[in-house]
Amino acid sequence: MKLSKLYILPLLTLFVLGCTDLVENPVGRLIPDGFIKSEKDVQTAIYGAYGKIASDNYWGREMAAAIMLRSDMVDIGNRSTVAARIQINDFNANSTNAMIGTFWPMAYQSIDAVNTAIDGAEALEPTDGIKALIGEAKFVRAFTYFNLVRLFGDIPYIDEPVRDPEAVATISRTSESTVYQNIIGDLNYAKENLPMGHPLDDIRSRPSRGTAYTMLADVYLTIGNWQEAYNHAKWVIDNAGSLNYSLEADYQDLFDSGKQDGMPEHIFAIEYKRGSAWPYDYDSHAAFTGMSGSDEVAGFDVAVPSLAVYSTWDSRDYRKKVALADSAHYNGLLVPYTKFQGTQRPHIAKYWRRMGVPRDLVTDTENNYAIYRFAEVLLTAAEALNEVSGPTAEAQGYVNQVRARARNWAGKATDFPADVNTGISKDDFRTLVLEERRLELSFEFKRWWDIKRRKMGDDVFKGPNSLEPHPNFNDNQYLLPIMQRDIDLNQNLTQNPGY
DSSP states (O other): OTTHHHHHGGGTTTSOOOHHHHHHOOTTTSOOTTOOOSHHHHHHHHHHHHHHHTSTTTTTTHHHHHHHHHSSSOEESOTTSOHHHHHHHTTOOOTTOHHHHHHHHHHHHHHHHHHHHHHHHTTSOOOHHHHHHHHHHHHHHHHHHHHHHHHHSSBOOOOSOOOOHHHHTTOOOBOHHHHHHHHHHHHHHHHHHSOSSOHHHHOTTSOOHHHHHHHHHHHHHHHTOHHHHHHHHHHHHHTHHHHTOOOOSSGGGGGOGGGOTTOTTEEEEEOOOTTOOTTTTOOOHHHHHSOSSOSSOOOOOOEEOOHHHHHHSOTTOHHHHHHEESEEEETTEEEEGGGOSSOOSOEEOTTTTTOSSOGGGTTSOOOOEEEEEHHHHHHHHHHHHHHHHOSOHHHHHHHHHHHHHHTEETTEEOOOSOOOOTTOOHHHHHHHHHHHHHHHTTTSSOHHHHHHHTTOHHHHHHSTTOSSOOTTOOGGGGSOOOOHHHHHHOTTOOOOTTO
8 A cells, every 4th residue: 555655664663463362462563552553653554454455465465365265256277376265265174274364363453453542542532534544444444343253253343452462362252233233333433534535646555435325335235235226326326426436448458556545436446566575465466366477477377367267257347358367478478378488378467468567577566456336336336236226227327337437448449248128127237237247346356256146156156157166165265263372372263164
């Protein structure tokens, strides 16, 4: 995250431990009393949380990659990669999985940083600036817990700084429903107190009021409150002009690192700056998804779509051309994917094709990762409105806006994908919107959430049209295991079913 790099480095020794670490090694974790004395101190603590989110150990690779591998859009390419990745992909991860063991504590480190910010800010004079910073901190806390609750279900919920590390050794899991209530409460505060515009020259890595409304729409969509999901998405759409939100004209530009800063389609993004110190503010997705040995990218060949993802995607769809690379240069020669050095399948191209760095620096790129973009808001409104009122002209219109942009093939008008047929049924429109999300948001860490919230696992992993068959999938695997090391340290923590 570009902004955070300016402020985070002095704080890394303050915010370095997670739940397990708080029990095992509390020395050096506790925030000094009186640390926060001004707005700047509050902001600095919040930037500490952003640094954790942008870390290679969290969004820069480990958690985001787990979400990607869990979906039906991505399989393991190089099967000699570390076992933890294969376990996540193949639905046989256990409670000692090293990938989970990396991002689980990093999430709680981020939470502790914003809890410290909120606690300190609430002791200061409640100016508009302080309220906005509390809103920002609560947004970050909600964002982090939203990821955790979807991954693990019931989780330890901590909403104040940890001053007594021993207390962590007795904390219990909070119910999923209560965690969602707390997330909604944080976001309601954020939407009332954050500014309409993004701060600091429209930086999209910090939230605005529109960001809070967008995430609330996503939360309500996840828990099946269709009316509130629609209401919040509709507010963002109706206020798009004031919020400076719109669709980019060319889908490819969304993944061009030289055009991403302040991009109107980005509602909230994780930003990266080349030259950062690993693991903080460090991005590895280009390498993780790129093919090995090509002239364009020195990739790890790990997260690679199945051939079915490629072959079933209509070649008239410009988004397929942007999202996937079915050829690459080797020693100056353009070769098809059947002659790639590593996995001989088309590879994800979104994160390395226009990353803004030389081939040998793909583990430290300039890419920004859009957590939310305006196209998703349109599809959220369409899906939620269909559940409330059926496939109305309004709901269809939101999908048609997304499809209209897809018909712009690098400036050339095409006729694919066509607008939605007006006589479509409610059930068919539901299926259509979920499919539109799969393609429009392909490889953007969204598909697993859709599979989970709609309970599509049996269909997408065991059905006759499965893109990535996993016959061993069962409903227990909608959740990941709680780390065994945490359970060993805390007798009040229980394991998820099936692990």
